[in-house]
Amino acid sequence: MNQSYSVEESWARAEDARDPLAWCRDAFELPRAPAGVPLVYLCGNSLGLMPKAAAARVQTELEAWGRLGVEAHFEGPHPWYSYGAPLCEPLGRLAGAGPDEVVAMNSLTVNLHLMLVTFYRPEGTRRKILLEESAFPSDRYALASHLAARGIGPDALLVAKPRPGERLLRSEDVEALLAREGREIALVWLGAVHYYTGQLLELERIAAAARRAGCLVGFDLAHAIGNVPLALHDWGVDFAVWCSYKYLNAGPGAVGGCYVHRRHGRDPALSRFAGWWGNDPATRFAMQSQADFIPVPGVAGWQVSNPPILALAPLAASLELFERAGFAELRRKSERLTGYLEFLLSEPGGDRLGVLTPRRPAERGCQLSVLVRGGGAEALTRRLREHGIVTDYREPDVIRVAPVPLYNTFHEVWRFGRTLVELLAAG
Numbered sequence: 087m088n089q090s091y092s093v094e095e096s097w098a099r100a101e102d103a104r105d106p107l108a109w110c111r112d113a114f115e116l117p118r119a120p121a122g123v124p125l126v127y128l129c130g131n132s133l134g135l136m137p138k139a140a141a142a143r144v145q146t147e148l149e150a151w152g153r154l155g156v157e158a159h160f161e162g163p164h165p166w167y168s169y170g171a172p173l174c175e176p177l178g179r180l181a182g183a184g185p186d187e188v189v190a191m192n193s194l195t196v197n198l199h200l201m202l203v204t205f206y207r208p209e210g211t212r213r214k215i216l217l218e219e220s221a222f223p224s225d226r227y228a229l230a231s232h233l234a235a236r237g238i239g240p241d242a243l244l245v246a247k248p249r250p251g252e253r254l255l256r257s258e259d260v261e262a263l264l265a266r267e268g269r270e271i272a273l274v275w276l277g278a279v280h281y282y283t284g285q286l287l288e289l290e291r292i293a294a295a296a297r298r299a300g301c302l303v304g305f306d307l308a309h310a311i312g313n314v315p316l317a318l319h320d321w322g323v324d325f326a327v328w329c330s331y332k333y334l335n336a337g338p339g340a341v342g343g344c345y346v347h348r349r350h351g352r353d354p355a356l357s358r359f360a361g362w363w364g365n366d367p368a369t370r371f372a373m374q375s376q377a378d379f380i381p382v383p384g385v386a387g388w389q390v391s392n393p394p395i396l397a398l399a400p401l402a403a404s405l406e407l408f409e410r411a412g413f414a415e416l417r418r419k420s421e422r423l424t425g426y427l428e429f430l431l432s433e434p435g436g437d438r439l440g441v442l443t444p445r446r447p448a449e450r451g452c453q454l455s456v457l458v459r460g461g462g463a464e465a466l467t468r469r470l471r472e473h474g475i476v477t478d479y480r481e482p483d484v485i486r487v488a489p490v491p492l493y494n495t496f497h498e499v500w501r502f503g504r505t506l507v508e509l510l511a512a513g
């Protein structure tokens with residue numbers, strides 16, 4: 087643990103004064119209590135805050151619609167026909183992929199369904215899907231529905247579990263499982279950062295093990311993109327999907343995203359659920375010709391419908407902030423901010439509190455999952471909220487706390503720590 091942290095308020099204030107990313111906070115709307123006081127918002131793992139520029143970006147497109155009508159598809163400040171294209175460079179930087187390998191579209195589970203159509207290819211005895219025991223329910227429902235659609239029983243879902251008495255997944259156990267049963271596994275599907283424990287899996291290592299076993303591999307990046315460094319292309323990951331309302335700050339139900347490795351993106355023969363927006367733009371409007379579907383090269387060829395421009399506008403505003411801040415700098419601050427939270431959590435409550443999330447920064451993002459032993463996590467979350475601190479409770483015994491480097495401060499983390507000490511002391 088970093089010895090340079092301190093429980094003194096003045097230390098947290100000084101750290102904020104030194105923060106080269108302090109300007110970012112002013113670029114966000116901060117939720118306030120009814121009296122107007124800003125809340126300490128440590129809940130970006132659930133819904134990221136609103137970039138101030140989002141409202142103007144949406145307004146620009148509303149005005150373009152009002153002023154230009156249908157012409158705004160090709161005229162105006164950001165022609166709608168290609169609105170998503172400039173988002174691919176910044177999204178690619180966050181995913182560690184080329185601009186042709188990422189696209190903003192749909193929502194996470196919808197994208198997972200589209201990916202499973204292409205990348206779940208049961209053949210002979212290789213029919214299973216490997217997932218973690220505590221996978222996010224939506225993922226499990228999607229995977230099970232693809233098995234059912236192909237007449238395969240639910241026992242083809244093979245789960246990777248933590249060891250008895252443990253709550254984190256060990257890479258060596260996933261590797262061993264793949265070495266042992268890989269010949270029966272068609273697809274490996276795992277959450278990159280686990281929504282409950284906050285564990286960041288060793289994605290490169292797992293992707294390599296999956297490849298050695300002849301399996302395709304995809305990751306759920308809901309809690310990873312915009313939070314942890316990713317190099318999907320270099321790691322050889324086959325595909326990934328994400329939502330944009332958490333660390334990408336693109337608003338409730340925001341347009342999600344999808345990554346497909348270039349080696350697949352360049353293969354027009356891959357089967358997929360097609361729509362006109364994934365078709366070659368040269369023939370997209372040649373509706374009379376009844377021509378066959380020609381996929382756009384890259385992941386763009388998995389698009390189905392024309393995108394919701396008003397919903398993409400906040401994502402554009404948010405990605406501009408990531409570009410200005412630079413992800414390496416954000417990650418540096420994130421590690422320090424979360425390290426500070428961990429330091430403060432080592433003080434209060436004695437045995438009452440624990441941290442489920444791995445200690446090593448390389449194995450986590452900004453979220454720490456605080457385990458409340460002996461019950462009372464929900465009540466504690468409520469009491470924190472009464473003191474102006476927003477975190478979230480997950481059944482049965484965890485409070486998720488996520489200081490986000492774009493908008494949270496060291497002083498906010500200090501306030502969380504001090505409030506926790508007071509609440510625990512009050513019993």
Ligand SMILES: Cc1ncc(COP(=O)(O)O)c(C=O)c1O
Nearest residue numbers: 193194195196222224281308329
């Ligand atoms: C890990 C994870 N996977 C999947 C989802 C589902 O996302 P969506 O509603 O965008 O399909 C969520 C939503 O919070 C999530 O946290």
